[in-house]
Amino acid sequence: MEKSGIFSGDYLVVDRSIQPISGQVVLAVVNDTFTVKRYHLEQGKPYLMSDPMTTKPVLVAATDQHTLWGVVTYVLHKPCLY
């Protein structure tokens, strides 16, 4: 999810009390696995996509509270050494 400013090793702050809106990065459960994706509403249909699009966007039942686990509000990134 480098385009979104999320790099390997980063810590994510996840808020479960916010209702996800289209365009936000979310923590989701897909096939019983936790995953970080961008939530997107396309013509009223909810999708989960990685960016860049390494896998096909997943169509989501937005009412299923277990699929959309929480909204990623902040990313903790450690500056690297040169």
Added chain:
Amino acid sequence: MVVLSNNDGCIIALSKEAKALGITMGAPFFKMKELIKKHRITVFSSNFTLYSDFSNRLVDLYRHFFEEIEVYSVDESFIRLNSPQTEKELQRLGLEIHQKALQWVGIPVTLGFGPTKTLAKVAQKLAKNSGSPVFVLPLCKKAVLGILNTFPVQDIWGIGRRYSVFLKKQGLYTAKQFTEADPRFIQKQMGVTGRRIQLELAGTSCLSVADMATPQKSILCSRSFGKKISQIDFIKGALTHNVMTALQKLHSQGLTTGAIWVFIATSRHYGDYYAKGHLVTLWQPTDALSDLLSAVSEALTFIFKPGYPYAKSGVMLLQLSTKSAQALSLFQAQTTPQATALQTLSLTAAKLNKKFDKRLVFPAVGLQGKAYWSMNQTLKSPRYTTCFDEVLQVQA
């Protein structure tokens, strides 16, 4: 799914499915191993750090909505509602709290509403039994009595197994029968506690939602050992840690202790059971580690018998008082430079241990026998919410 007690000894929590497969609450782990293997039941060791954090989050959530909250235990709280509400409003409120707890914290809580604490517990039990997240006791007293008529006496909060057996022998099987029993008889047999339960069930509130400012009457800290111990030095090591844990609680409430009860015991399950305790009254109220360790050494001379396979040790701090409320003892010890230095050392150690949330600094005697009395906790859940190294890892 099941959860094991400290030391992976007994089953202290189990899911509905596990219960249906024949696992019983409180059963020793080794006895259930066959069943667990057969049905591929998932097993977790206790992780109270994780559970306490979740408990704190739930309490924070309650604080969003209410002011008077009593955190009764790690998984139960009492809340006092000040403004009177209709049954419908309470039902709606309960469902809202349940939904928010599930959404914000991920824990499904069950709520019971009643005019007294004991009745609220009745309501909560009914909610749990019916699989519903909320149960509101009717405002009509007659309807409540109807409910108490089918509520078994052993499920009443405050009435344990022994009393319920006794009450049943007297022909008191339901909560309703208990409320209608002769008050003088209840007072005589169960003391003021029993009378309070009776009155609370009848709708008269006797127990207030405790203000957290009330100091404790005693602080108990005990642990079962990972392996049996017979050497006195190893027992001293375990007791050192019992004392340190108790002291942490003492310090956090700004209290001092006037007496310490020290006990050791062998296992109840194997061979001859031996358990003995000794009370040491301290010269003056103290919160210093060195004073308590001296007391432990003294107590051990009275209770330790060589050759026994000890399985548990513990201490209880009694005669607690706030630091400011101390009366000067007739035999007040002189404050020597040594004593002051020792006090400074203890305080510094306590500060370090608190900062790193780990028992880094402790008296050397605490090292003795660690391999024996340290808890077995082989299947712990990670400390997802309190430890950066154990946070959940995900992929994009």
